[in-house]
Amino acid sequence: MENKNTVSIPLVDILSEMLNERVVMSGDDYVVFSTLKKIEKSKIDEALIIKAEKERVLSVPTQITKRQAALYLESISLYDDLLVLLESNRLTKIEWDCAANIFRSSPLINSLGQAFNLTPIQIDNMFVKASTL
Incomplete structure (x- = not known):
């Protein structure tokens, strides 16, 4: 029984969930789809922490x-x-x-x-x- 549960969640999904808005990539930037407003670095950093924890939990074998x-x-x-x-x-x-x-x-x-x-x-x-x- 080998662990093949490595999970990778796209950061746009985490940001979209956090902001309750659809987030997309525009070049190298993350932006709110409806306004094309660039996401602040602090929000991206927060999303990266959430992403890492969610991936860790989902990667644990049941x-x-x-x-x-x-x-x-x-x-x-x-x-x-x-x-x-x-x-x-x-x-x-x-x-x-x-x-x-x-x-x-x-x-x-x-x-x-x-x-x-x-x-x-x-x-x-x-x-x-x-x-x-």
Whole structure:
């Protein structure tokens, strides 16, 4: 299960959404289609930040195999911690043992995130990296 979810969102789409106006390119400038008014650099910078975050979120795999998860946790020295957690929490152990795939939105991942003090962004990054194994 390889991650092929790399996403690229056109900046004109982000600007159009932000400004609630259709934005197009005119030469090297971004302009409001109806008025041809040039978009300010500060708005473009703000849109670039939003674009990067949206692309990051959309590029996170929705699932990985249990094998990928285990290999990745081992590579970052968390696999032993996972085993301890599984022995101490019966429901988490059942979720892990019975799963063929690990879904990003699963209660198992929420439990692991809380147990290991991981932020949602850290978990997203783990899914991206694990999907390559």
